[in-house]
Amino acid sequence: xxxxxxxxxxxxxxxxxxxxxxxxxxxxxxxxxxxxxxxxxxxxxxxxxxxxxxxxxxxxxxxxxxxxxxxxxxxxxxxxxxxxxxxxxxxxxxxxxxxxxxxxxxxxxxxxxxxxxxxxxxxxxxxxxxxxxxxxxxxxxxxxxxxxxxxxxxxxxxxxxxxxxxxxxxxxxxxxxxxxxxxxxxxxxxxxxxxxxxxxxxxxxxxxxxxxxxxxxxxxxxxxxxxxxxxxxxxxxxxxxxxxxxx
Numbered sequence: 001x002x003x004x005x006x007x008x009x010x011x012x013x014x015x016x017x018x019x020x021x022x023x024x025x026x027x028x029x030x031x032x033x034x035x036x037x038x039x040x041x042x043x044x045x046x047x048x049x050x051x052x053x054x055x056x057x058x059x060x061x062x063x064x065x066x067x068x069x070x071x072x073x074x075x076x077x078x079x080x081x082x083x084x085x086x087x088x089x090x091x092x093x094x095x096x097x098x099x100x101x102x103x104x105x106x107x108x109x110x111x112x113x114x115x116x117x118x119x120x121x122x123x124x125x126x127x128x129x130x131x132x133x134x135x136x137x138x139x140x141x142x143x144x145x146x147x148x149x150x151x152x153x154x155x156x157x158x159x160x161x162x163x164x165x166x167x168x169x170x171x172x173x174x175x176x177x178x179x180x181x182x183x184x185x186x187x188x189x190x191x192x193x194x195x196x197x198x199x200x201x202x203x204x205x206x207x208x209x210x211x212x213x214x215x216x217x218x219x220x221x222x223x224x225x226x227x228x229x230x231x232x233x234x235x236x237x238x239x240x241x242x243x244x245x246x247x
Contacts, residue, residue, distance in 0.1 A: 010041030199231035
């Protein structure tokens, strides 16, 4: 348990974010600078959706040195961006993730009815042109329903209460908890396996009591969510894939 807590513990103070823009192969790209006291050298990566850049840098490093590092890395950035997984559209006959499993989307042709799932198919009422908006709205509704239910369950188990719950489409966070007791989640969690959605809910509800990532926070999460480590690993390895899906 001690080793696991040490492995999960991260910096208590949120890194400072600064947003700039750089030009990569003639295209303007958003660059986010993250100053982190634990960072010993500059580390560059793509954002979850593969469309932006995040540079993590030592606290005392200058912006000029950061921009020089980005400039020297432009070939790598361009190559990595061009190699990223292609966008997946919510469309008729498309394979999409839902709760961690691939399903084929099929427009039923009927003008009325609700979306149903059968034999690894997501059946969407209406013509093919109606699929993108209806499928996204349905997934967001499913995500909110499940996250609300799970968040209430964890809050009751931890002896806590939250004020309200909203869904967003963040590119850098799967969830957040405000000092006022408001929870926010990415609707894309409904695309991931159920244990991942469950873990993110446990994580954010625990922040109602522990507004940090110290040992007390992780003890609370691990006491109530047994799949925490597995789910965190899944998000690290596959989280970017969830941002491929677009209308």
